[in-house]
Amino acid sequence: MAGRGGAQRPNGATQGKICQFKLVLLGESAVGKSSLVLRFVKGQFHEYQESTIGAAFLTQTVCLDDTTVKFEIWDTAGQERYHSLAPMYYRGAQAAIVVYDITSQDTFGRAKTWVKELQRQASPNIVIALAGNKADLANKRMVEYEEAQAYAEENSLLFMETSAKTAMNVNDIFLAIAKKLPKSDAGNANQQRQQGVRLNNEQTQPSESGCCK
Amino acid sequence: MNMLGRAEFGVSTFYAASHPNDKCGPNGLPLTPNSIKVLGRFQYLTTIEHPWLCRYIDIAKSKHERMLVVTEYYKTTLQSQLESGKYSRYHSHCLSVIDGLSYLHSKGITHHNLSTDNILLQTDTDIKLAEYGMYYMTDWGADVNFPIGLPQYMAPEIVCSGPVEIDDETEDSLQPEIGPKVDTWSLGIILLELILKRQLWRDISLPEVLQKLLNLINSEMSPLDFLANEEGFSDQLKTLSKDLLDLLRFCLTLAPSRRPTAEELKKHTIFREERQRMTPHKNGFTMCTMKLRCKDLELPSYDDEIYDPDHLSQRGMAEVYYLWQLAGGELEAVLKKAGMVKTQPPVNLLPCCGIPDGDMFGQERDKAELLDRTVVILPQEQLRNRLKDIEERAYYPLLEDEYADNSQLPTSPSSCDLTMTASLPLVIREKDVEYQFHRIILYERLLRAYPYKRPNIWKEARVDIPPLNRAHVWAALLEVEGDIENIYSSIDKETPIPTDRQIEVDIPRCHQYHELLSSPTAHAKFKRLLKAWVVSNPQYVYWQGLDSLCAPFLALNFNHEGHSFCSSLLPIACLSRFIPKYLNKFFLKDNSPIIQEYLAVFAHLIAFHDPELSNHLDGIGFIPDLYAIPWFLTMYAHVFPMHKILHLWDTLLLGNSSFPLCIGVAILYQLRDRLLSFGFNECILLFSDMPEIDIEKCVQDSIKIFCSTPKSATYRQHACKPRKQKNDDRPNVSYYSRDYNEQPQNDLSMEPIAIEELKAEKCPRISAEDMIELGEFLGAPLSRSPTKKRANSKPMIIIVDVRSADEFRKGMVQGSINIPFMTAFSPEGELCPCPAVTTLNSRRSQVIVVVGNRGRNASNFANELVRLNYSRVCVLHRGIDILKTTGLLTVAPADI
Ligand SMILES: Nc1nc2c(ncn2[C@@H]2O[C@H](COP(=O)(O)OP(=O)(O)O)[C@@H](O)[C@H]2O)c(=O)[nH]1
Ligand SMILES: [Mg+2]
Secondary structure, X not given: OOOOOHHHOOOOOOOOEEEEEEEEEEOOOXXXXXXXXXXXXXOOOOOOXXXXXXXXXXXXXXXXXXEEEEEEEEEEOOOHHHHHHHHHHHOOOOEEEEEEEOOOHXXXXXXXXXXXXXXXXXXXXXXXXXEEEOHHHXXXXXXXXXXXXXXXXXXXXXXXXXXXXXXXXXXXXXXXXHHHOOOOOOOHHHHHOOOOOOOOOOOOOOOOOOOOO | OOEOOOOEEEEEEEEOOOOOOOOEOOOOOEOOOHHHHHHHHHHHHOOOOOOOEOOEEEXXXXXXXXXXXXXXXXXXXXXXXXXXXXXXOHHHHXXXXXXXXXXXXXXXXXXXXXXXXXXXXXXXXXXXEOOOOHHHHOOOOOOOOOOOOOHHHOOHHHHHHXXXXXXXXXXXXXXXXXXXXXXXXXXXXXXXXHHHOOOOOOOOOHHHHHXXXXXXXXXXXXXXXXXXXHHOOHHHHHOOOHHHHHHHHHHOOOOOOOOOOHHHHHXXXXXXXXXXXXXXXOOOOOOOOOOOOOXXXXXXXXXXXXXXXXXXXXXXXXXXXXXXXXXXXXXXXXXXXXXXXXXXXXXXXXXXXXXXXXXXXXXXXXXXXXXEEEEEEOOOHHHHHHOOOOOHHHHOOOOOOOOOOOOOOXXXXXXXXXXXXXXXXXXXXXXXXXXXXXXXXXXXXXXXXXXXXXXXXXXXXOOOOOHHHHHHHHHHHOOOOOOHHHHHOOOOOOOOOOOHHXXXXXXXXXXXXXXXXXXXXXXXXXXXXXXXXXXHOOOOOOOOOHHHHHHHXXXXXXXXXXXXXXXXXXXHHHHHHHHHHHOOOOOOOOOHHHHHHHHHHHHHHHHHHOXXXXXXXXXXXXXHHHXXXXXXXXXXXXXXXXXXXXXXXXXXXXXXXXXXXXXXXHHHHHOHHHHHHOOHHHHHHHHHOOOOOOHHHHHHHHHHHHXXXXXXHHOOOOOOOOOOOOOXXXXXXXXXXXXXXXXXOOOOOOOOOOHHHHHHOOOOEEOHHHHHHHOOOOOOXXXXXXXXXXXXXXXXXXXXXXXXXXXXXXXXXOOOEEOOHHHHEOOOOOEOOOHHHXXXXXXXXXXXXXXXXXXXXXXXXXXXXXXXXXXXXXXXOOHHHHHXXXXXXXXXXXXX
């Protein structure tokens, strides 16, 4: 059984490490999760971004000094009802971006619920970032920057206000996460990396391609 | 249906106002282009059907926000009659105009544009109002940069009210307080002109007209007297009858509150006689009604003098226009030929100067943006040429032809060349004017006879469905019936419900590349439709994806004119039949048992038909849960563009609730090579953005897959429950359309299986009943399974008994082979060679039914076969035990 992502590994490349992380996006629907991913991965913005059913998956690589970080991004459906599917995506994730829409207080409340759930249920070392999206709509703001920042500090979350539309802070938030993720040579990260999405073959051993090589 | 008659098609054109380049709505996203708004609002106009009104037929969007509008048209106008001087019919014409206006007003449309040059003469006696939809479709003028209506005929309050304002939040116009009574004023002026046989205020400049209007408003005199004074026709007025004078004064009342409505005018004494002569008009064909349709039926009289050799004129306008397009008609080309496509080179429109904050100055107004009221007639020669060889009787096909061979398609005459066309690819058939002509006429007749002709509709739909009739054919296939007006119109679609927010954020993201669906009109309809479904199905909830599921029904019924009465309710009626059939219980609050079962059966089906692919995908952990939920939850409406969904559903609707699973396998087939070479990441990336799929091939493949799957193999306990038995008149459709759960059940049928068990197994199970039938153990087939038999072929199945040789000898199914599980596989996992294995390998095209005892041996054996890439493997449900009562078990012949 080939390790996932093994194919991307440059043959015999030794200079620089390649790390692979699973990242999940959570948040109320229509706050712009899919748009953030699309901006980060393809540099595009679709005004009429289709809604996400179940989940979508994309990958993107960023370079940090001598390390190449590859994100496997799971973009989830926002509707409360799909909640029951969420654990299947955040299980084994090393990072999460919880997104809210700065023009809606409700979505911020929902983001807090997600953070709590992650703190309880996800891997203990998960890096969580809070993104206040649609920052371009500052004149319709309902969630103050300070309020969100204070909350993020309390819960030791990374925090940025972003705009998928103008691209503001989009790459930055992913980079900040990449920086914060442990890039130890073996062990630690390796063990965290389970096949999070494998629902029924628990018996498969953790992928030997692991994380950092 | 409005027949073409002697009508022409006319195209006219105008420009919707374009938004400033960088203007955004309150959500930070670009504003909806005005052309799209107009496009959406226009659709309602196509449902307006009345003897004194020209029909609106089609609208198209061209470059630079230019709109092309196609309407019913006649060359003679009231004005040209007036100019010719021989005019005297104002009495009856006036009543027709009033009748037409009153109908418009009852439909919420204000004409606002009435003048003698858009009252057309169909015949000497009959008028038709044209251009009455301009004000409505442009959102009361908000979407265009020109005024609507000639100032000569404008009611005073219009001049006073100024331009419409637009609400920045909703992008809707704040409808000014101008009501339908403005039309009464215009009518008064027109009536006056008809009486005077000349035009008022025609050749004077716009400022002068406005000045005169202001004078009129400020005058002490009544408007009529003021005009008489100004224009010098006081003497003529004196010769008029009291009634006529009264009518004039009544219409030309300054204060709108005291001016009569069109409805009130109808009752004026002057029309007493005409009123009695007018017959109430009947609206067109309704597909679903409880009324007796035969009640008003008039038999055609076979009077030779009335006989019209122009059969095309007996067809509906929308239909003829559709055929006109298929025959190569293009609006742009017609306009170009008429010299109506002149655009300024952009350089002439540049502003003279701009300042850093983006404001521009000195920009000349593009004259093209003003309204050009020219109507260009669409030449019909090309269409008539294409159809000239069609026999007369093709226009009136017989549905009850005793001599016709029933199995032959299609039912229409001149069938020789049609059958040839019928074998061409669908895209070609849909562009073939002659072929579509025959199909449309046939379907139209069948639909009129719905529900009695449902079997024929079913049969024809298996060939293809003409796009023009699709909305109604779908409704027929979904067995929409009864008084849908009564059932659905009472649902509350307005009261806020908790789901509103979700619906509101999903609609603007649903199929928005589709021009119609992106219009505000569509959004509003969409919302009502979703709410109506949620409210009327309290046992279910809104799951994201329901929006996509509705989109095809909405898009289809938007386009359809003619059957106005029920079209606004058809989407909800269709949806309410579609969901129980294909997505039973999928919209329960807790739908996970249903989805889990569905996905497990899907995984089995992949293993059954393509073990190699199944092994690979399983191996990399790419399970259906990760990609197929949006497929099934929306019946593929979330993953394909609209035109593909329509074709896919044309066939889907003919299948039973298991058919969508086969479509899923067919999609995997098309991507097979890629999937086999991909790892987990590439696979999932592939499906994150559905790659190009050839839908016609996909449909063909799904049918093949469906026909080579035993029916019990796709059994799902959560599939739709049996319906109350009523006469089933679908012909020969049992294989495709009937659901397993709809059939009578017996001891040998399939039974619910626990989800854990389903998931643990790789292969589907087959019921004893299916096995007996496919193995032809009882002779006459029960026709439960779709797997068709070819004459003289070997049995469809090979039974592999995996019990010990001892048990096998004591009781076995005739013709089965024995490969005891215990000794079957070598340590390397290969099948140990033996005669039985050789037999098995020689019959790999057959369905392999693995039979065992109660334990897991049979299913483990089957799993191993799949691992070894044996296809079509299934396991007998409940094993050998179930066969004990059937008398099928025999003692093996003595060992040799
Ligand atoms: N103005 C603005 N709109 C955004 C932004 N991000 C997303 N949107 C819009 O918000 C809507 C919902 O976005 P989507 O990515 O589908 O949200 P998701 O449900 O969280 O995945 C879409 O219409 C986007 O175009 C943003 O940064 N600014
Ligand atoms: Mg999304």
